[in-house]
Amino acid sequence: MRNTPSSQFDVVVTGGGIAGSTAAILLARAGASVAVVERTAVFRDRVRGEWLAPWGAAEVRRLGLGEVFERAGAHSLPWNVSRSGRPRYQATPEGDVPLTFSHPRVQEELLAEARSAGATVIRPALVEAVAPRQHGHGPSVTIQRQGRREVLRASLVVGADGRSSLARKVAGLAEHTHRSSRMLAGVLLGNVGGPDDLSHFLIRPRGEGLTMIYPRGDGYARGYVFLPDATEADFRGPDGFAFFMEAARASGIPEDVLEHVTQEGPLAGFVADDSWVDHPYRDGLALVGDAAGVSDPTWGMGMSLALLDARTLAEAWIAEGAVEPAGHRYAEQRDRYYRTVRTVENWQSDLLFSPGEEADQRRLRAARGWSQDPTRFPDLNGRGPDLDTSEAAYRRFLGLDDVTLRYAGEPVTA
Known part of the structure; x- marks a missing residue:
């Protein structure tokens, strides 16, 4: 032998x-x-x-891999718009911004x-x-x-x-x-409108879904939707992309972004477990x-x-x-x-995507706190593993540390 x-x-x-x-x-x-x-x-x-978070872009710089990512066509994406409709600049304290590629x-x-x-x-x-x-x-x-x-x-x-x-x-x-009730689907999009340095991260009211659009230049973007009651089968077959686009529009993605969008890669859905x-x-x-x-x-x-x-x-x-x-x-x-x-991700997912009236009230109270002081919302994108996950930080995130936030009236979205 x-x-x-x-x-x-x-x-x-x-x-x-x-x-x-x-x-x-x-x-x-x-x-x-x-x-x-x-x-x-x-x-x-x-x-x-x-999409690479700002703290991940800082890792690229720290590791001396910036030229490698540039050769791969990495694209800076410093601005993001969420439910407030106001573009916000995303960066680490040192100035690193998100990259797409x-x-x-x-x-x-x-x-x-x-x-x-x-x-x-x-x-x-x-x-x-x-x-x-x-x-x-x-x-x-x-x-x-x-x-x-x-x-x-x-x-x-x-x-x-x-x-x-x-x-x-x-x-x-x-x-x-950790099992999730949410289905994630993603696809490469072409002919995407709007500024190519602005991403969209839009959560539906009452945590009923989420759509993200991350441009990477030249009219291309990676799109994702998260839905609590969808199945993998919803995104398959000839109607799968139409279902995806319907979910994106329902989240409030502007029509000038989606009007001429085409499917440029495979579309598939997965359960969003961690x-x-x-x-x-x-x-x-x-x-x-x-x-x-x-x-x-x-x-x-x-x-x-x-x-x-x-x-x-x-x-x-x-x-x-x-x-x-x-x-x-x-x-x-x-x-x-x-x-x-993982702790901060779970804080955010549990608060923002849990269904029901009680969850609505928790979101309302927390959002009032964020509107008064945005630092109450953990900067996961900018600071990543350097965040505080103490009980005090958790209570501050939810607005439980301030009795004036507990009896909110109208919602104020962060």
Whole structure:
């Protein structure tokens, strides 16, 4: 029987998307020998995030990846309009603004940058098996490419293999899920009207739905709708796009934005669940990006978290100089910042999208507080994991700290 050929690296990354490629770039820059295994030969358009929060744009700058995103056609989107109808400037305290882009183009450019940084990119290749560290042997990844099986051995395997992560299953790390009643649907739009530096984030009255339009230049935009009672089937077939557009109009997206809109990519719906893994490291296997947890897609923090995961893991690798302490250091930090983001997302989703009269009153009270002092509403876009999630901050968000807000009259929308 022929032996399966093998190769040795410091790090093997399974998955060449945003989280995996960024981790590969940073680890290769730090001097590690890195292999990235990517299943697809070409990244294609699917329904996914194409809006990067200001704090995520700050990560791009911090990581020295600005030129990579520019090559991918990244587009600055500093202004946003919500129910108040007043455009508002969105930025970090340092001035970083949101970015929009073609997700596949960014993936391609990041993977190319990983190769330029010294990583070995193996593509297309299928990951057949992942093995943790055991019996004195380091972790490994078994792949198949061009009809040949090969074993990649490493000190660290980075699982960047998405929601259905094989690395997570092999590590025995349980995925916890917070179920949502909302359906998310997304599609690439063409011939979008209105200013291309202005996004729309419009919630229907009484939390009955939400539409987001994120221009990315040249008349293109990524559109999303969230509906509490829709199903995946509503967005399928010849009537799916009409259903999507009806929902967008019902949210109050201006007609000059939608009048000539065309469908330019696949349309699909998904339940807007969020999930997480406690301490995403075990026995030489570290999880990043969606493999470690999927944040509530309503708030668009997933790609920013993926970049932060990559940086945190690389910094732990550099600081510790050994796999075990580096892996645990990363996992502890990841738990903290993901918990912060997820907590604030849940505060906002529960308040803004819960149905019923009691929920209406909670929204009314909170909105009066926000209109008097906008800092009551957490700046998740600008500050991300640096937010305060104490009980006092939660009460302030809801307006429970001020008795004068509890008996509101007419609503004042933030």
